Amino acid sequence: MKIDRRDFLKLIGVGSAVLVLGPGSLAGAASKDAGKDDFLFVQLSDTHWGFSGPAVNPDATGTLKKAIAAVNSMKTQPDFIVFTGDLTHTTDDPKERRKRMAEARSIIGELQVKNIKFMPGEHDAGLDNGEAFQEFFGITHYTFDHKGVHFIVIDNVSDPTSSITDPQLQWLSAELKKLDKDSRIVVFTHRPLFDLYPQWDWWTRDGARALDLLMPYKNVTVFYGHIHQENHHMTGHIPHHAAKGLMFPLPAPGSVPKRVPIPWDAAESYKGLGYRSVEAKAETAEYMITEYPVKKG
Amino acid sequence: MKTAEDNLRVIITVIMTFTLIAFATGVFAADQPEQVIKVTAKKFEYSPSVITIKKGVPVILEFTSLDRVHGFTVPDLDGIRATIEPGKTTRIRIVAPKTGSYDFHCDLFCGEGHEDMTGKIIVVE
Numbered sequence: 081m082k083i084d085r086r087d088f089l090k091l092i093g094v095g096s097a098v099l100v101l102g103p104g105s106l107a108g109a110a111s112k113d114a115g116k117d118d119f120l121f122v123q124l125s126d127t128h129w130g131f132s133g134p135a136v137n138p139d140a141t142g143t144l145k146k147a148i149a150a151v152n153s154m155k156t157q158p159d160f161i162v163f164t165g166d167l168t169h170t171t172d173d174p175k176e177r178r179k180r181m182a183e184a185r186s187i188i189g190e191l192q193v194k195n196i197k198f199m200p201g202e203h204d205a206g207l208d209n210g211e212a213f214q215e216f217f218g219i220t221h222y223t224f225d226h227k228g229v230h231f232i233v234i235d236n237v238s239d240p241t242s243s244i245t246d247p248q249l250q251w252l253s254a255e256l257k258k259l260d261k262d263s264r265i266v267v268f269t270h271r272p273l274f275d276l277y278p279q280w281d282w283w284t285r286d287g288a289r290a291l292d293l294l295m296p297y298k299n300v301t302v303f304y305g306h307i308h309q310e311n312h313h314m315t316g317h318i319p320h321h322a323a324k325g326l327m328f329p330l331p332a333p334g335s336v337p338k339r340v341p342i343p344w345d346a347a348e349s350y351k352g353l354g355y356r357s358v359e360a361k362a363e364t365a366e367y368m369i370t371e372y373p374v375k376k377g
Numbered sequence: 378m379k380t381a382e383d384n385l386r387v388i389i390t391v392i393m394t395f396t397l398i399a400f401a402t403g404v405f406a407a408d409q410p411e412q413v414i415k416v417t418a419k420k421f422e423y424s425p426s427v428i429t430i431k432k433g434v435p436v437i438l439e440f441t442s443l444d445r446v447h448g449f450t451v452p453d454l455d456g457i458r459a460t461i462e463p464g465k466t467t468r469i470r471i472v473a474p475k476t477g478s479y480d481f482h483c484d485l486f487c488g489e490g491h492e493d494m495t496g497k498i499i500v501v502e
Contacts, residue, residue: 171488
């Protein structure tokens with residue numbers, strides 16, 4: 081089932097929008113965690129530090145810095161910030177890969193909020209099974225709890241076949257067994273867990289097995305990256321929200337013959353690039369998503 | 378009056394005619410080796426990148442890699458896929474049920490140009 085975005089959008093100003101979504105709003109089911117605090121987190125994705133291509137982004141070294149400055153200037157600072165993969169643009173040279181990771185980590189260090197969650201994209205981890213990534217950003221799949229929400233970070237890129245793989249699926253199964261069926265669960269991952277568009281490799285080979293494990297849980301929401309554009313999709317009662325990237329936008333799935341970056345539009349600089357904040361509402365188990373563009377200046 | 382030689386000539390003519398008709402109608406097709414199309418993979422291209430085959434006719438794609446491990450998948454053609462390792466020959470058999478154009482791509486992340494490693498199978502009547 082696809083969500084009709086028009087049903088949920090409320091414009092609140094130039095370039096920003098709120099998308100009210102969540103298991104509560106769609107199913108009418110309030111979480112048992114009602115009464116816990118509301119909180120805000122920010123999602124940044126696909127920063128591709130190290131990419132060079134002036135026709136696609138003539139401000140390749142400035143875009144991430146602009147996004148970080150914008151996050152730092154948010155009136156309400158988020159409780160934490162999550163980067164959903166492809167922090168760096170890939171390179172065959174392990175030395176250069178580590179240099180890019182060191183630079184990305186240094187720039188990200190400018191964020192005022194220091195509670196930052198990371199996971200790799202295939203550009204970070206696909207050529208060395210995540211070895212360099214782990215040196216700089218830590219483990220690639222893990223869980224954490226925050227104000228009544230259980231967060232699960234799934235790595236679907238360190239295996240070059242774009243799979244979660246059996247050991248991690250067993251770990252996921254064991255983690256989920258610890259939770260009640262009505263627990264609030266948020267999954268962060270890089271690639272879509274569902275078959276968004278396998279013709280462009282926009283899927284996870286064994287993603288259906290992860291979704292099978294998640295399906296018995298009533299309050300699950302997935303946030304991911306990889307496709308460099310906003311996308312909202314339902315698999316059963318589970319919403320999936322893809323974020324914009326911070327280096328170059330990609331075309332809508334299957335809209336053009338080739339999956340190539342959309343060229344820079346000088347008339348609308350940074351078009352298609354951005355980040356989002358997500359307000360987790362405790363009482364209704366909703367997620368209020370606000371999309372922000374990258375701005376000049 | 379027909380001689381033995383005439384009879385032999387008739388028999389040979391009948392056999393040759395039958396043989397020609399059999400080849401023309403494909404009676405012996407099952408005994409013919411299937412067409413093999415050699416495909417090389419390297420960062421970040423396949424050669425050839427456009428492969429034309431006939432609907433319903435089995436074809437063997439024979440892959441070799443010139444550098445590292447690559448993948449090959451055709452999501453709209455029964456999701457067929459292969460892992461292509463250097464130093465090995467990888468074969469997959471395709472029988473396309475319908476005419477059309479089917480995109481294929483590398484599904485094992487192979488570097489900066491990975492997203493460009495694509496091609497097409499064109500299936501004709």
